[in-house]
Amino acid sequence: MSNFFKGVRLYNGLAILLSIALLAGCTPGTELLNRVPVHSVNFEVLDSNGEPLQGATVESSNGKSTSTDENGMATLRFGTVGVHNVTVSASDHLPTRMTVTLPTDNNELKTARLAQQVDYSGLTSGFAQMSGAQLYPMMFTYLFNSFGYNMELTDYKAGEWTKWRLVTEEDDEDDTLVMRKAFLNETDDGQQWWQIQLFEEDGTTASYTAEVLFDTNKSSIRRYREQIGDNDPQEKPVTENWYSQPNRLTQESIEGAIEERDVQIEVPDGTYSADLVNFGVSPGVNLKIWRVLDVPGGTVQYSTEQEDEMVYKSQLVDYGTDADTILGSY
Secondary structure: OOOOHHHHHHHHHHHHHHHHHHHOOOOHHHHHHHHHHEEEEEEEEOOOOOEOOOOEEEEEEOOOEEEOOOOEEEEEEEOOOOEEEEEEOOOOOEEEEEEEEOOOOOOOEEEEEEEEEEOOOOOOOHHHHHOOOHHHHHHHHHHHHEEEEOOOOOOOOOOOOEEEEEEEOOOOOOOOOOEEEEEEOOOOOOOOOEEEEEEOOOOOOOEEEEEEEEEHHHHOEEEEEEEEOOOEEEEOOOOOOOOOEEEOOHHHHHOOOOEEEEEEEEOOOOEEEEEEEEEEEEEOOOEEEEOOOOOOOHHHEEEEEEEOOEHHHEEEEEEOOOOOOOOOOO
16 A cells, blocks of 8 residues: 555544544543644755745645745645645745645655746846856746746647747837747657747847756756857756746646637737636736647747736747757757
C-alpha cells in the first residue's frame, strides 16, 4: 500500500475514533486531536537572482498562510492529506503557484523563484544592462504562464512560433513590449528545446534571444543559452529548481470557465472568433483567455483584470511554422 493511502486510512481512522469518543461523552477528545497527523512542507522563496525573499506570502488553498523569514524560508502545516495548491507572492514580484501532495511531500523542501514585477518605463533602452537571470524569468512569466497557470491551451508542434504584444494599464498601445516564443524540436527522450526573443521598438530586431532545454512536460530546465544584443551567445549555468513549472489547466476546467462562445476579438494579427474563458483567480481578480484552437497554443489574447480594470494583456501579433535554432543549441 502506498504512503498516500496509508495516510488517508490513518487520518480517517483517527477521525472516526474521535467522533465516537465525543458522542460517548468521553474526555480524551483533545488527546485524540493531538494524535491526528499534521504534515509540514517547507518552502524556500528566492528572487530571480537566487537571493532569499523575506516577507513573501505562502498561502495554501485550504486557507493556511505564512510568511518567509530573513532566509526566505517558510513552513506550512496541513491537517489533511491530498493535493493542495500553494500560491507564493511578494511585493513588487510576480506570483507563482505550485502543488503539494500529502503525505508524499511531508517534510519536503519546495523552491519558488519569483520574477521582479516589470517597470516598463525605459525598459527597452536598458536591456544591455540586464542579465539573463533577470530577463528570462520576466519573459517566461509573460510568455508561458499567468498566475502560475500554463497559457498553452493546445500543444505547439515543432517549428511553430507565436509573437506577442504586451500591454500594461499605463502603456500607450503603440509603445509596448514585443516578444516571441517558439517550440524548436523534441529530443529522442522527450525533452524540448524552446526559444524566446525580446524585440526592439521596431518589432523586428531581437534585443535578446534565449534557447532553453526543458525536461519532459516542462518539469524543469536542463540547459539555457542566451544572446543579448550583438554579444556572442553564452551557455548559462542551470541549477535544480531554477524555475517553477506552470500548472496545466484541465480540459474540464477550461470548458467550465467558458463565459461566451464566438466572441469577436481584435488583436494585432487580425480579428478572430474566440471562446472567452474567464477564471476568478482571487477575489476581485480575473484571468481571461480568448481561445482560438487553430493557432499555435490555442490562444490569441489573455489578460489580467482587477475590479474590472485591465492590469495587463498579451495579444497575438503573428505566428508561423518555420522556427529553428539561432544560437546553434543542437
